[in-house]
Amino acid sequence: MNIIVLWLLVTPLFFAFGWFAGRIDMKTVIKQAKSLPKRLFDSLDALIESKTGVASDNICDIIEQEPQLTELQLSLGKLYRSRGENDLAIKLHNKLLNSQYLFSNDQKDNVRLELAKDFQHAGLIDRAETLLLKLVNSELYSHKAQDLLLDIYQQDKNWKDAIETAKRLATSDYSYHTEVAQFNCELSQEALIKSDNDEAMKFINHALEINRKCVRANLLLGELYANTDDHENAIKTWQLIEKQNYLYLPMVVEKMFDSYVCLNKTKEGLTLIRGYATLYPKLNFSDFLYQKLITLESSDAALDYLRDTIRNQPTSKVAALIMDTYINRSELRAEIRPDAEVIKTILLKYNEKLSNFRCGRCNFKTKTFFWQCPACYEWESINPNNSEV
């Protein structure tokens, strides 16, 4: 009898405890459900208003309360990196790697990839490379890891590993031919600096095998021939650039002309380069041809050339060269000469200020020509003809 009374008393108590516990959990869940979106929206608002510091503080608070939100932690890591707070990103990703809420190897590989990016941004290239090499066999992140490794090898001028990585990354959609040829040209350039002509030739041949349109390879090959006084082959090689990409001809005309001079064929060289200028009136030969025409032919020949050129290239540089022609003429009236000098100086200053090489991909402007754009890291995207636009 006592046992039945006891059961009658205890059973409702169990139900009461269960109901009470349920109430507590539900309250917590409702509170979280209400508070979480609000804070996230606050973070989003802050991001929209470019208050990234406020956004990262808000997300950090959410994560402290909700450590199971691993995706949100990855987003916070990216936010830290974009703010240049690489140390915070590294700390966050290291902590996340040891989190009990990362259940699969794929999730851990994703965090390792982010950590490698942190190291790269912090300039800790060796640590980034070590981490990425471990991800090369990752099922999901192998391609991204090798892509990042390729960036690092280029940043580090480690061209041999860059070649191997680019070859592994190559697909039918993207061959990496331009990049691999350029990496070989970099190696060839290094060999040329060490006067190792055989090694330089080897890399030039590799570059042309993989990309027969590689202008830089023929430019280097021509230099290699000229360095060994084989000016006939130097000229023949540089002439091939016209068919590869004529835009690069202005980069080679001076070297080509010097080789013609070495062969005592100055006139032939000048005629060839004048022919290029006629055929490609938008290219920048004006400085070179003006100097040669005024020296080797006459002031009239230089002026005729400049008058033709300024129609296609109405630039302050060509205008300054025309002024220079007049200044050098003895018949220029003495009282006009100082004015002409002032005008020429102003035009040259204007040209110096406005004249830039420009990247066709990201529009980056530079006073110096680069084979790889320093801003977007694209190869062969900078037009070799500087302009005032």
Ligand SMILES: [Zn+2]
């Ligand atoms: Zn660019």
